[in-house]
Structures are given as structure tokens and as C-alpha cells.
Amino acid sequence: MTDRSEPPYDLFAIRYATHSGRRAVDNFIGGDPHETGSDLAYYVWVARNPERTFVIDTGFGPEAATARGRTLHRLPAEGLALLGIEAGAVDHVILTHLHYDHAGTLSAFPRARFHVQDAESAFATGRCMCHAHLRQAYDVEDVVGFVRCLYGGRVAFHDGVDTLAPGLTLHRIGGHSAGLQVVRVRTRRGHVVIASDASHLYGNMCGRIPFPIVHNVGEMLEGHALIHRLAESPDHVIPGHDPLVMALYPPPAPELAGIVARLDVPPRPL
Template identity: 55%
Template sequence: METYEILALRYAVHDRPARENFLFWPEGDPHAAMPLDYFVWVVRNAARTVLVDTGFGPEAAAAHGRTLLVHPAEGLRALGVDPEAVRDVIITHLHYDHAGNLAAFPNATFHLQDAEMAFATGRCMCHARLRGAFAVEDVVAMVRHVYAGRVRFTDGDAVLCPGLSVHRVPGHTQGLQCVRVATERGAVVLASDAAHYYANLETRNPYSITVDVAATMESWDRLAALADGPDHVVPGHDPLVMQRYPRAGVAGLDAVRLDLAPTGR
């Protein structure tokens, strides 16, 4: 089986109190700071490069009050990835912070769950609270890519190429998918927003944006089953990721290697 290098590129940050990151009242000091980090992920080996999510740009950062550290496309170039050369992009879900900047990848096929497109374009979007994390223009752009033949849909689980697969883990959205990657240290699971933080998993307390609480909790068990151990599940927004994993070694860029064993707690 092929194995891959995984790079997590931190492109934006947002400060917020801990209580905003849990559906139920959290243990400890609810006023403690618990920032969000925003990532895109590069999965690559000598044969192929696959991007996981596309992040957001300056307009979305301003609209949502986030601090953009680097435009994802520019960060990818610093990692040696030409956005125009990317052929496959996995979109874990269609929230604004995961599915913006699609135009930066003009030659890519986008991999998406059937359920996510149905969710983002269906009756649930009549409710302001459910559509708040979606950007309508990003969703419309994805619809246009469907009509252009540039979207490949999955219904559940699918192997995209040797050692790389996607798996539906609903709860945060109806069609959220995680990514399982074969590495030299075993199977690593990019949880995306199935678990924003390690603490969501450790305390069994979902993130505050959750469409289906029961499905979220069942999806945690799925993450664990797919990964080769607890330290092989990587949450989607936790600043601890930057502390626990070795740096990618690119000057001036916040990026870490997830295919290497974590070095801290």
C-alpha cells in the first residue's frame, strides 16, 4: 500500500472563550480562552498530491472577524504545491472555512459527499441558524462545478486512491466526511469538523455547531475505528495540533507534519 506525507497548513486564527466551543456547558473555567485554528491539509507522495479543503480568503476573514495569516493558495505555494497543478481536492464539508477559494484550483476535481450537497442546497438552508456557516457564493460555485463535470460524489465510504479514503461522519453537517491516510506511522484520520478539538473527543462534548447530536457522537466512534490509535486522530481546529506535531520546516509558514509521530501533549 502507498503511504503519504501529511502537512497541516494553519492559514487563519480566531480567539474565543471556551464555552463557545461546546454544545453543553464545559468543565473548568468557561471564560478561559480557547482559540480556533484554521487548516488546509496536503496529502502527498512521489506519485500524487491531494488537497483536503480549500479554506477562505480575505473577504470571508473580514466578514467573520477571523485573522488571516496567509492566503491558503500562497501557503500551498510555499509548501511546493502549485494550486493550478492540483488535480484532486477533497472537500470535507461546504462551510465557508473549508470550501472557499475554489477558483484557485482550476484543474481540480472536487470530491464531496452526496449528503453534503443535498444539505447545503436543500430545505435546511431555509433556517438562518443552519445556513450561517455556509457562504452562498461558495455553494453556488460548487454547483457550477457539478454542471462542469468537476465534482465526484461519494455516498458513504470510498477509496480515492491506494492508501487514501473518505468516510461520511455526519453530525456537524449532514454530509461531513473525514479522510483516512496511510502513513509510515499507520492510518491517520483527518477528522475535520467531526472533532474541532481534542477536548470534544476527550469530554464527549460536541462542538456548538451540530446539526445532529447523536450522529456526532456516533461519528466519534467511527473516527476511532478508522485510526490506528488515539494519537492518529487529528482534530480540525485545535491549536494543540501545532504544538504536538513536528514543524514542516518552511520558514515563515505555520505548517506541521502529521505523518510523523506527535512529540508533545
């Protein structure tokens, strides 16, 4: 049953960084190493209504951009400011997982409670991090910063499916990392799923082709099906890194074109 106890959420994607020069093999298991692949865009997301605001993920900063060869266009907090949101005043941040590009810059949110899956915290601090392949997408300083927030009483744990507020739910998917979660948000156009890295690109989930950075391929493939079941339609699923999001969805104001996209309205035909 649809929950109508409070207004639907306005939903935004904020592009803060990019990565170009990728090959098909970098984006798809089994991709041709000789073929050019899609660039990646890096986003944080915002769901807000008159009652509450949720920031989804916290991105990365200049140190990570330099170390990993990414182009940082603006700090995530600077992107939030374009929507009139002060990072230092945010009360709730959902961390879809703890990879460097989703859980950096935690210090920019000094009063926030961080919402994460039990399985993700255990994965990022447990025995799997003995393996270089599994820890490559984590940044140890980000994880230590997360643990400091935990010891400061600022982490809320979730196990599987949970409701944070009317019209906003968390769903553990796994696959890409052990505790990856997606966010289902009720908007004016129906329920939209912020898939994060359950599907980096439209091509991953539409073709059922896994992204190469993966903990459990089976969970990732099952996750492609689950995110579509959670959404109103395929057009209601937002992948985590596809540059097409900026082309498909309009900006909230002309000056924010290419930076912020409204996800609570239908996509534009290309």
C-alpha cells in the first residue's frame, strides 16, 4: 500500500566528478578490451520534502581524485549548496556502501547520522579486506573516519529492508560489495530507486551484465532484477554512474544544467 502520510520527495542527482578514457572491459565483465567504454559520472543524491531531507552518499575529495585519476569538478558539499543545503546542517546521510567514491568527505557532515547496512560495515572492516582485490575500492582513511563516527554514536545500522521515513526505504542488494543498499523514494512520479552501484550504467542492468568490481556476481545479477521490481518502471531506476542521467533529466534551474538533475520528473526522450 502506498504511504500518503506526508508529501512526496523531490529527488536530485548532483554530479561532482567524472572519469574518462575507459574501455568496455572496464565497465562490463566480458567487455572487449579494444572497444571504447562509457565515461563514468560520480553523483551524490538528495531526497527532500517539507518534512525532512536525506543526503545519499558523500562522494570523495581532492586527495582521492588525484590518487585515482578522477576529475573532481566540485566537492560534494559544494554541490549540495547549489540546492540550498548546508552539509554541516544535514541530519541524515544514507551511505549506499563504503567505497571511496560514496563514503568520503564524512567530516563535511559533522551533525549527521550515517545509515549503513550491517553487512557493509562488517565487510569493510573484516577479513575480506585482507585481499587486495576486494579492498581496492575502499580508502582506509575513509573507513577509519566511519569507525570514528560509529564510536561517536553517529551510525545507524540496518539489516536488509528498513523504512527510514514514510515513502523512503532501504534495501540491501549486495553484489558490488557485501552490504550495498539501494534507496526507494516516493516522488510525484511514483517510486524511484536510486540504484547506486547495484548498476553503474544503464547497460549493466538492462543487459544483465555485471560491472567488473564485484564481491558476489550472483547477488549483483539478482540485484538487477530486484531494483526493477522495486521501481514503478524501468524509467524509475537511476544507475549510480551513468553520464546519461544528466541528459535524460532536466536541471532544477537553467544554470544547473549538467550539474544537478531532477529525478522526480519523467525522463526526456533522447
